[in-house]
Amino acid sequence: MIDTIKVNYEKDITKEILKKYSNFISKSSNLIDKKKCLVLKKNRNSTSSLQEMIGVKKYLDIGMQEEGKIMRVDLAFDSLEKLEENRKLFRAFLYCLSIVRYKETDLFETNSIHSPKNLKISKNHYETTIYDCQDKVNRLANTRIENRALYIRDNFEDKEKIEKEILRYNQELKEILYRLDEEISLFDIIDKFLIPKHIDFYKNSDTKFLNISEFIAYLDRLGFILTKKSLEKILKEINHKCDIDNFIREFRRKRGVNSLKFITKGQLKELIKAILQENKKTVL
16 A cells, blocks of 8 residues: 655745645755755554545645645555564565575665664665555554565556556565565575675674574574574584574574574465555556
8 A cells, every 4th residue: 555655846945835735745855056845744653545546646735726746655565574573584584585686696784784773775766665554643554565666767647657657666575575485585586695694693693603503593582593504504614514494403402492583485475465466456
């Protein structure tokens, strides 16, 4: 569903406009020598359909006496799953999206790769962020996935413009579904990118680990060990020889049954299909 749209206007945005349409204005900008813009939101505590947002935009156009130009669209998917409890799944989603969107892998996070912040990828006017929203009043969700088209430059009509961005996102999601089942899957590509960074961090960072288990616990807490196969590769790279099943069993015995909970392609597919279904509802 749609969270907000950003609309540029040529005319100044007056105090009267801001007051009259305050229920629908999330942000405003009236900078000299720059485009005047309004960020519009239909519902304060929930997302909106395409039809609802187009209605709000037309309402503001009447007040501004000008047909504004939509420059940004934010699509949102709300989940009851908590980010901290499902960091691996949400991280895997962003990794896969980064690969299919940018054809690159070194874009997964804006901060240090080992920084436990909200998850985000951003490049070329497109940005996707996954963040904890438990603190948002009246929002019936624990985690939000926001996909943002930050700078739309085409001259399509409003409805077609937003539909185009939804279609673009849907095509990316469908490509993830397809590529998860390839012989060399997206999970393999993610491991190929991540594991050397983990090993370098283990050997060269200021953070010192008492033993291998401490290092694995650190990676596990941040949601980096996506699968059992990932764990096997990491242990192999640091020359830790062991029976993988015994290692997992002993690790969970000491650190709790929720340790080293791996994700599956099926879980990621379920998340993606849920987003696709929500996007479908947006344009109905």
